[in-house]
Amino acid sequence: MIAVDVRKLYEQYGFLIHGRCLGILGSQDDAQDAVQEVFARLIESHHRIRDPEKVVAWIYRAAQNHCFNVLRQRRKFRGAIDADEVVSGEKPDSELSRRQIIRLALECHNRKVREAVYYTHIEGLNQTDIQKICGQSPATIRRNLRTFEKSLPRLRKRLAL
Amino acid sequence: MTTEHVYSRIDLETYAADGFDQDKRQTMREHIESCSTCTSYLTKLDTDRRSFLEKYPHGSDIPQYSQRTSTQIRPIFAMAASLLLLVGGLGLLQVYRQPHQDGFRSKGAVSIDVLVMSRGGELQARPDHIYHPGERIQLTYSCAQDSRLILVSIDERGEITSYYPSEGDSSISIQPGQDIPLPHSIELDDYIGQEMLIAVFSEDPVALADVTERIRQSFARAGSLLTMDPVIGHNAEVRTIVYTKTREG
Numbered sequence: 001m002i003a004v005d006v007r008k009l010y011e012q013y014g015f016l017i018h019g020r021c022l023g024i025l026g027s028q029d030d031a032q033d034a035v036q037e038v039f040a041r042l043i044e045s046h047h048r049i050r051d052p053e054k055v056v057a058w059i060y061r062a063a064q065n066h067c068f069n070v071l072r073q074r075r076k077f078r079g080a081i082d083a084d085e086v087v088s089g090e091k092p093d094s095e096l097s098r099r100q101i102i103r104l105a106l107e108c109h110n111r112k113v114r115e116a117v118y119y120t121h122i123e124g125l126n127q128t129d130i131q132k133i134c135g136q137s138p139a140t141i142r143r144n145l146r147t148f149e150k151s152l153p154r155l156r157k158r159l160a161l
Numbered sequence: 162m163t164t165e166h167v168y169s170r171i172d173l174e175t176y177a178a179d180g181f182d183q184d185k186r187q188t189m190r191e192h193i194e195s196c197s198t199c200t201s202y203l204t205k206l207d208t209d210r211r212s213f214l215e216k217y218p219h220g221s222d223i224p225q226y227s228q229r230t231s232t233q234i235r236p237i238f239a240m241a242a243s244l245l246l247l248v249g250g251l252g253l254l255q256v257y258r259q260p261h262q263d264g265f266r267s268k269g270a271v272s273i274d275v276l277v278m279s280r281g282g283e284l285q286a287r288p289d290h291i292y293h294p295g296e297r298i299q300l301t302y303s304c305a306q307d308s309r310l311i312l313v314s315i316d317e318r319g320e321i322t323s324y325y326p327s328e329g330d331s332s333i334s335i336q337p338g339q340d341i342p343l344p345h346s347i348e349l350d351d352y353i354g355q356e357m358l359i360a361v362f363s364e365d366p367v368a369l370a371d372v373t374e375r376i377r378q379s380f381a382r383a384g385s386l387l388t389m390d391p392v393i394g395h396n397a398e399v400r401t402i403v404y405t406k407t408r409e410g
Contacts, residue, residue, distance in 0.1 A: 006219075007219045010219045011210075011214060011219065012178040012179055012180070013178055014213060014214070014217070014219070015206075015209050015210040015212075015213035015214065016174055016177075016178060018213050018217070019209060032217060035217070052175075052180040052181070052182075053175055053180055053181060053185075055175070055178070055180055056171050056174045056175045056178060056180060057171055060171070065336065065337070065338070068336070069336065069338040069341055072341065072342065073340075073341065073342055110334065111307055111334065111336065125169075125170060125171070126169055126170075128169050129169045129170055129171045132171055133171070
């Protein structure tokens with residue numbers, strides 16, 4: 001059995017997990033629930049992340065995966081019909097909000113495109129950091145962002161944004 | 162004097178979390194002392210950490226590994242147990258899962274589950290539910306890694322309906338997770354009798370036409386749903402749920 005200093009891990013990384021989760025979920029209560037989930041995964045996985053320098057990148061990825069799943073689940077369980085929820089009467093703005101970009105990113109079926117969009121437009125990370133998190137080269141990130149931009153009109157139409 | 166900013170956000174967050182060894186830490190410290198961008202971001206991180214730990218101190222809220230695991234597994238076991246009881250004891254609704262015998266990958270468990278939507282739109286796992294035409298169900302899946310999924314149903318007449326993909330001719334991409342709802346709910350059709358839901362999880366894209374043809378062949382060989390063991394190939398994992406629909410009232 002591998003001993004993990006849970007308190008130390010929490011004090012080191014809890015606030016980073018919280019920041020990521022709050023940024024995606026937007027509510028303190030939801031973020032705290034998500035912190036518990038992601039932190040529990042960190043405890044489980046910590047012995048496998050051998051290089052301590054990689055823990056933060058791991059957190060980005062785990063938090064993004066978990067929170068996107070929460071958003072999908074919440075959206076579907078509310079009635080399972082997206083259109084009813086999406087068409088809320090808001091007029092589309094020329095500038096997409098953070099929430100809207102998250103919704104658009106959720107619609108990307110290609111995981112790599114979704115990650116490139118999320119880490120670039122939501123987290124505002126540079127390509128070096130994105131490469132550390134998900135292994136995409138700068139050229140691949142740029143290509144995936146172009147793919148997203150091309151699909152934007154279709155996605156925006158589908159989501160009525 | 163301010164030097165050129167060189168460290169990325171993840172570097173600084175790792176530094177703030179004390180994730181670097183002493184040498185790297187020392188090198189960074191020398192830079193940080195003369196970089197206003199790094200200093201400013203580290204100050205913000207320090208404030209975030211203090212405020213987080215003040216609001217959510219380490220304590221009983223943190224789930225233990227054993228608790229979390231049992232919580233995740235319990236609903237699936239409970240449902241499976243209920244389903245087994247139903248198969249043995251009730252004639253109205255028969256739902257059960259068949260582990261598939263062929264083409265297993267060994268990279269983690271996959272499963273599908275059915276949630277029933279009430280008239281109020283709430284979704285519930287109701288293993289003792291009697292299904293009727295027109296009723297809405299929501300399917301959820303669990304898988305351990307990025308995968309592709311095709312979900313079809315076949316009835317006793319051998320008619321196959323594709324639910325996922327609902328458009329297009331190839332398996333849909335799904336993310337790893339536990340009990341993740343599929344993109345939209347399903348309205349049960351008017352057919353009365355037994356049907357089998359077949360979920361095909363694969364690592365690579367699979368053509369819908371190929372899967373339906375293989376299911377058709379499996380059905381023809383077996384002659385009935387209950388004896389059918391869908392052989393899909395493609396190194397895919399297959400999960401099935403058989404249920405019986407009755408007329409309402």
